[in-house]
Amino acid sequence: MGGSGLVVRDLSVGYGPVRAVRRVSLEVPEGAVVTVLGSNGAGKSTLLRAVSRTLSFHGGAITEGSVSLGDRRLDGLAPDRVVAAGVSQVPEGRRVFARMTVADNLRAGALGAARSGRAAALARVHELFPVLAERSGQRAGLLSGGEQQMLAVARALMAAPKVLLLDEPSLGLAPLMAQRIADTVREINAQGTSVLLVEQNAALALRLATRAYVLEVGEVTLSGPADELAASDEVRRRYLGVVDEDAVAEADADAERAGGVRRTLTRWRG
Numbered sequence: 001m002g003g004s005g006l007v008v009r010d011l012s013v014g015y016g017p018v019r020a021v022r023r024v025s026l027e028v029p030e031g032a033v034v035t036v037l038g039s040n041g042a043g044k045s046t047l048l049r050a051v052s053r054t055l056s057f058h059g060g061a062i063t064e065g066s067v068s069l070g071d072r073r074l075d076g077l078a079p080d081r082v083v084a085a086g087v088s089q090v091p092e093g094r095r096v097f098a099r100m101t102v103a104d105n106l107r108a109g110a111l112g113a114a115r116s117g118r119a120a121a122l123a124r125v126h127e128l129f130p131v132l133a134e135r136s137g138q139r140a141g142l143l144s145g146g147e148q149q150m151l152a153v154a155r156a157l158m159a160a161p162k163v164l165l166l167d168e169p170s171l172g173l174a175p176l177m178a179q180r181i182a183d184t185v186r187e188i189n190a191q192g193t194s195v196l197l198v199e200q201n202a203a204l205a206l207r208l209a210t211r212a213y214v215l216e217v218g219e220v221t222l223s224g225p226a227d228e229l230a231a232s233d234e235v236r237r238r239y240l241g242v243v244d245e246d247a248v249a250e251a252d253a254d255a256e257r258a259g260g261v262r263r264t265l266t267r268w269r270g
């Protein structure tokens with residue numbers, strides 16, 4: 001199963017008495033892009049923190065289940081050992097070191113990794129994000145939002161991960177910049193890195209991923225090939241904001257008869 005893929009098995013996570021993730025199982029096969037969809041508070045970030053072993057920084061802990069990469073168990077390792085094992089996380093909110101230069105941010109990303117690969121990793125991120133080479137000596141806090149997201153991704157890539165964990169990379173970005181980040185994720189994957197992508201932008205995530213999981217209140221409620229989920233009524237209604245065209249047309253006709261009030265309401269459905 002999975003070869004050297006990432007496997008999460010029956011994972012439960014709590015923050016004190018709060019059970020944020022319940023018996024979640026998922027798999028990121030080698031070379032795949034897998035997405036986890038879900039609304040606010042569904043447990044998406046918690047899941048990534050459990051994999052990267054950064055839960056304890058947030059007061060959380062795994063209460064059952066396992067996380068492995070190939071034959072190697074990751075649960076129980078220190079966060080820097082997870083990076084060394086080949087799993088790097090880009091945290092939510094593009095947390096770069098604002099007062100450090102772009103170059104120093106990238107250097108920090110390589111800390112957990114083998115020294116020998118650093119020059120190649122730097123060449124790779126400069127090729128993916130030429131702007132980071134141009135801004136190398138500039139403080140990270142002075143970059144635009146989109147550039148900071150690029151830096152956060154680049155920093156994670158400096159450890160030359162087998163699996164990249166991405167937490168809401170499009171959050172707060174203009175559509176054009178979100179699309180650029182998406183294109184880059186595709187490129188990173190084409191270069192051989194597997195991706196576990198957590199997103200509220202389901203349309204974007206389902207275009208990138210081959211497989212998707214829907215998380216609701218800490219549990220996986222749906223999973224399957226991304227194109228099948230994208231076509232499913234439930235996902236379209238709940239996560240893609242697609243309304244049933246016939247129902248809207250009917251409601252509009254009703255509204256016209258009733259004096260035009262319904263039209264505004266139907267816009268909020270779905």
Ligand SMILES: Nc1ncnc2c1ncn2[C@@H]1O[C@H](COP(=O)(O)OP(=O)(O)OP(=O)(O)O)[C@@H](O)[C@H]1O
Pocket residue numbers: 015018019020038039040041042043044045046047058059060200
């Ligand atoms: N540090 C924390 N301490 C206590 N509870 C937390 C903490 N972080 C998250 N939670 C709770 O765990 C649950 C899952 O939160 P999580 O942040 O993983 O969801 P999410 O799907 O990533 O949502 P969002 O997109 O808003 O980050 C929520 O009920 C949340 O309130």
